[in-house]
Amino acid sequence: xxxxxxxxxxxxxxxxxxxxxxxxxxxxxxxxLDRSLVNLEWLDAxxxxxxxxxPRICSDHHPLLISFSKAYGDHHSLxxxxxxxxxxxxxxxxxxxxxxxxxxxxxxxTVLQHKLRVLRKALRSWNWEVFGDVHHRVKLxxxxxxxxQNDIVASxxxxxxxxxxxxxxxxxxDSLRLQEILWKExxxxxxxxxxxxxxxYFHAMCRARRHRSSITLLQNNDEVIDDPxxxxxxxxxxxxxxxxxxxxxxxxxxxxxIIPSLVTEAENSTLILIPSDEEIWxxxxxxxxxxxxxxxxxxxxxxxxxxxxxGADVIAAVQYFFYxxxx
Numbered sequence: 001x002x003x004x005x006x007x008x009x010x011x012x013x014x015x016x017x018x019x020x021x022x023x024x025x026x027x028x029x030x031x032x033l034d035r036s037l038v039n040l041e042w043l044d045a046x047x048x049x050x051x052x053x054x055p056r057i058c059s060d061h062h063p064l065l066i067s068f069s070k071a072y073g074d075h076h077s078l079x080x081x082x083x084x085x086x087x088x089x090x091x092x093x094x095x096x097x098x099x100x101x102x103x104x105x106x107x108x109x110t111v112l113q114h115k116l117r118v119l120r121k122a123l124r125s126w127n128w129e130v131f132g133d134v135h136h137r138v139k140l141x142x143x144x145x146x147x148x149q150n151d152i153v154a155s156x157x158x159x160x161x162x163x164x165x166x167x168x169x170x171x172x173x174d175s176l177r178l179q180e181i182l183w184k185e186x187x188x189x190x191x192x193x194x195x196x197x198x199x200x201y202f203h204a205m206c207r208a209r210r211h212r213s214s215i216t217l218l219q220n221n222d223e224v225i226d227d228p229x230x231x232x233x234x235x236x237x238x239x240x241x242x243x244x245x246x247x248x249x250x251x252x253x254x255x256x257x258i259i260p261s262l263v264t265e266a267e268n269s270t271l272i273l274i275p276s277d278e279e280i281w282x283x284x285x286x287x288x289x290x291x292x293x294x295x296x297x298x299x300x301x302x303x304x305x306x307x308x309x310x311g312a313d314v315i316a317a318v319q320y321f322f323y324x325x326x327x
Contacts, residue, residue: 005039006039007037007038007039008038009035010036010038010066011051012051012064013050013051013053014052014053014062017032018031018033018053018062019031019033019034019061019062020056021060034062034064036064036066046069047069048068048069048070048216048228049067049068049069050067050068051066052064053065079123079124079296079297080293080297080299081299081301081302082185083181084181084185085123086301087177087178088131092305092306092309094122094126095306098118098119098122099119099309102114102118102119107320107324108313108316108319109317109321109327111313111317112313112314115310115313116296117296120296134182137175138175141175144168145165145168145169145172148168149165185290215231215235216231218231218235274322274323275318275319277315280314280315280319281307281311281315284304284307284314285304287300287304288300289301
């Protein structure tokens with residue numbers, strides 16, 4: 001019923017089961033009966049939302065508390081390589097011209113990192129100035145098609161107007177296809193086939209996935225942090241300390257003396273061999289192209305589609321790592 005009414009279940013934090021019936025240890029029953037449901041308009045209206053359970057007091061149900069607010073602070077969108085860019089006829093030539101024009105010096109790892117950083121900035125501008133907003137393009141194509149069709153109804157048709165209508169229909173279908181690619185990529189739905197055009201559903205799944213991956217509460221010992229800026233600061237401090245070099249650490253050889261070595265010298269020699277160009281390309285082709293991109297925003301789609309352009313630098317960086325053993 002919730003699917004028919006286009007309602008989305010909001011993930012609930014806290015107790016896994018919201019209803020209990022206590023009848024001794026063997027007769028104890030716990031079920032998930034209570035849920036928070038929202039429609040698509042509500043998802044669009046609020047940037048941050050959260051649902052959690054409260055303790056049971058007089059009822060056998062856990063109360064649900066849902067909180068929501070507008071975006072806080074400055075929001076800087078992260079760069080993400082978009083699959084739809086590959087549909088543009090000038091995309092590969094733009095990447096090639098940009099990549100080849102970049103002058104970089106240093107070790108291959110530094111060169112690759114610098115080129116990706118420059119290309120990322122260039123693609124941001126290209127997406128805004130050349131590719132354009134795909135949602136705005138759909139709206140313009142819809143308006144243009146509606147205008148020519150209304151003109152045909154009002155003043156009669158002609159070969160020229162019929163040809164214009166066919167052209168605008170093709171343009172709209174192309175824009176809708178790009179919009180579908182974008183929303184499907186954002187929603188990360190793998191089980192829908194191409195052509196299942198339901199951008200409203202994709203939008204809902206994208207918002208729901210974004211909510212599931214958000215952190216609205218964080219428990220630090222006995223303290224519960226709910227301020228977004230404090231949560232961000234705590235996470236940064238935690239991982240900065242976790243990955244920092246601690247001078248009080250001393251390798252006493254206990255691990256190597258207790259855990260036996262299961263890799264022979266011959267096997268180890270094979271494992272540390274410098275990978276060939278073909279082996280690196282095979283590894284790249286085996287990447288899950290729809291998986292989440294790395295911190296730089298480039299995913300498998302980019303490396304596979306643009307391998308003839310960036311492949312030499314990627315190979316040099318990988319082989320440098322195997323030669324020197326450092327990133």
